Amino acid sequence: MRSAFYISDGTAITSEVFGHATLSLFPVEFKHITIPFVETEQKAYEVKLQIDKAFKQSGEKPLVFFTFVEPQLSDIILSSEGQCFDFLTAYSGQVKNTIGVEPVPRTHRTHSIHEKSYDFRIDAVNYALANDDGSNLKDYDVADIILVGVSRSGKTPTSLYLALQYGIKAANYPLTEDDLDMMRLPNALQNHKKKLFGLTINPERLAAIRNERMANSKYASLRQCRLEVREAEMLYKKHKIPHLSSTHFSVEEISAKILAETGLERRKY
Amino acid sequence: MRSAFYISDGTAITSEVFGHATLSLFPVEFKHITIPFVETEQKAYEVKLQIDKAFKQSGEKPLVFFTFVEPQLSDIILSSEGQCFDFLTAYSGQVKNTIGVEPVPRTHRTHSIHEKSYDFRIDAVNYALANDDGSNLKDYDVADIILVGVSRSGKTPTSLYLALQYGIKAANYPLTEDDLDMMRLPNALQNHKKKLFGLTINPERLAAIRNERMANSKYASLRQCRLEVREAEMLYKKHKIPHLSSTHFSVEEISAKILAETGLERRKY
Known part of the structure; x- marks a missing residue:
């Protein structure tokens, strides 16, 4: 069975919601793996190995939905054998062009205790x-x-x-x-x-x-x-x-x- | 203040989570408006008018995050003055290319009582x-x-x-x-x-x-x-x-x- 990874430096809830909604369009079963709080390069390399292993075992490219604030961490995941979806980065560029304001990425933006609400x-x-x-x-x-x-x-x-x-x-x-x-x-x-x-x-x-x-x-x-x-x-x-x-x-x-x-x-x- | 719309033929939870995560990257306040269960063309036209009105009132293009199963409904929203993000459609094409399976869109795929869990x-x-x-x-x-x-x-x-x-x-x-x-x-x-x-x-x-x-x-x-x-x-x-x-x-x-x-x-x- 093909694997779907949801990865983030935070809870990975955003990756899960987005990835799950995307995959629910397809009449296919996936093996879902969430890996939250990937906050160091070492941890990111471990995750990369896990993605590569899933590819090797199933012969099917894992789908990888991820969000990171640090580009170094993104790069490590992008170097894996997975088909990677860095979905926030893609859209933040479009939002930036519309509103004319630069993004200021911070970790734990969402789903954290620091949210006002x-x-x-x-x-x-x-x-x-x-x-x-x-x-x-x-x-x-x-x-x-x-x-x-x-x-x-x-x-x-x-x-x-x-x-x-x-x-x-x-x-x-x-x-x-x-x-x-x-x-x-x-x-x-x-x-x-x-x-x-x-x-x-x-x-x-x-x-x-x-x-x-x-x-x-x-x-x-x-x-x-x-x-x-x-x-x-x-x-x-x-x-x-x-x-x-x-x-x-x-x-x-x-x-x-x-x-x-x-x-x-x-x-x- | 610029408006951000979250629109769907279902709960619009996916649009909210995705849109909110994207906008949280920017040090800007938005007026958030969620419109769930837009299931008819008439309702979609009403929403289009609401988006156009928000543009007229603020002079700033509203950001519109939406998901629809029916392309006619998407088209109506796309005809509005908003900057539209049909984020699932964009990624489902990429997933399709990777897994070689056509998507089979259905309404209420996620967050509904029909989910197995x-x-x-x-x-x-x-x-x-x-x-x-x-x-x-x-x-x-x-x-x-x-x-x-x-x-x-x-x-x-x-x-x-x-x-x-x-x-x-x-x-x-x-x-x-x-x-x-x-x-x-x-x-x-x-x-x-x-x-x-x-x-x-x-x-x-x-x-x-x-x-x-x-x-x-x-x-x-x-x-x-x-x-x-x-x-x-x-x-x-x-x-x-x-x-x-x-x-x-x-x-x-x-x-x-x-x-x-x-x-x-x-x-x-």
């Missing part, structure tokens, strides 16, 4: 954990958004993703049978209507998810799931709460849709 | 939450890794990041004063020594973090933090537990270092 993000993670599943009702004043929905409709992973990726403080509140039966907003949410965003889900999918947790319970029965989902959707309509269905979407997609629909400002780019 | 990742998030802070000691058999460390050394955000990004099941366990005083591994961890990974932290930084939570407490005092950190590091050495300091690193960096050091296999690329 870093403390926000960690605060937001702590906030999401402390305000998960209606466990705390006192701190909704500082929420950026409050996700509502029936149990297991995707609120918790979405809250965590919004926090970790975007520094958005997302609380989440489970709609219980009492709330749904009365078709009213829970007291804790009355003063925060503008922050509410509803999640809904296909009842069959919900029943499958709940069955993994509590097999053959009333909670997991299709009848119960249908009832709760129907009532939750009616509640959203009655109170004009924006909402979307999580059934066919990943947390990344749900989060991107929420941001696009609410216009919520993220703290990290 | 998606269910793993959500399972791992649920696992991290259920096994946070020593709250559950029965399910360490299925852990991929168990992070240990004193309170507030970065265990929880790291566990969540490992789960959400890589589908790795990470439990975490807080080293308490009793454990540290006896310089022994807690009972719950005895049978899982190979899964342990220690986090440590600079005592001054730890005191600052703890003071935000409980100002002027013994828990947050520099004396207490120094004591706990010294003992935790001694414990790691005594029991040969691999460890690293979280002081100067983001969760992304800590996670990348843990993967590199342990060789732990991620479930998502």
Whole structure:
């Protein structure tokens, strides 16, 4: 199998995201190898040997996606048997021509603790954990958004993703049978209507998810799931709460849709 | 201020990561605008108008990082006044030449619920939450890794990041004063020594973090933090537990270092 290397003097996350997106266009399986924190010439030579070895073993040129600040390190990787993609360098030249400003490469530009938004993000993670599943009702004043929905409709992973990726403080509140039966907003949410965003889900999918947790319970029965989902959707309509269905979407997609629909400002780019 | 647009028929996460990494090379502030799920020609025309308006207002050509599967949508964006970077298309040609396989573009290739690893990742998030802070000691058999460390050394955000990004099941366990005083591994961890990974932290930084939570407490005092950190590091050495300091690193960096050091296999690329 052909190898794909993702290499950087930092986390190599940028190399991975870019390389993975490029390779996902091809109906081919690759052996993925990430090598982060290649910060010395010695380490770069070791990586070069590893690339050459992968070539020798498979007979197929490895694909190598890499970013370095130091040109000496790039040169060592470029001297390998891999097909090398120094993708940031290529585009930084084009950006430079457009904006008329020279690039000033620094290591650990992205994904590091020095990003302005870093403390926000960690605060937001702590906030999401402390305000998960209606466990705390006192701190909704500082929420950026409050996700509502029936149990297991995707609120918790979405809250965590919004926090970790975007520094958005997302609380989440489970709609219980009492709330749904009365078709009213829970007291804790009355003063925060503008922050509410509803999640809904296909009842069959919900029943499958709940069955993994509590097999053959009333909670997991299709009848119960249908009832709760129907009532939750009616509640959203009655109170004009924006909402979307999580059934066919990943947390990344749900989060991107929420941001696009609410216009919520993220703290990290 | 010059605008930077990140546009896609999917989440636009790839455009954001790539564009952000490229722009971070320049000592210039940009106005960032992400527009995900541009799936129709009408929507693409609206985006083109938005790009043209940004140009008109600032007099500076917006930078536009985009990925589309449908060439008609790309063409509409390319007809805008922006400086457009269709970065995946450029590189997919080079990859094609190397591997001799035609690309087969599909929408929602990445960051979607259809990725093989998606269910793993959500399972791992649920696992991290259920096994946070020593709250559950029965399910360490299925852990991929168990992070240990004193309170507030970065265990929880790291566990969540490992789960959400890589589908790795990470439990975490807080080293308490009793454990540290006896310089022994807690009972719950005895049978899982190979899964342990220690986090440590600079005592001054730890005191600052703890003071935000409980100002002027013994828990947050520099004396207490120094004591706990010294003992935790001694414990790691005594029991040969691999460890690293979280002081100067983001969760992304800590996670990348843990993967590199342990060789732990991620479930998502």
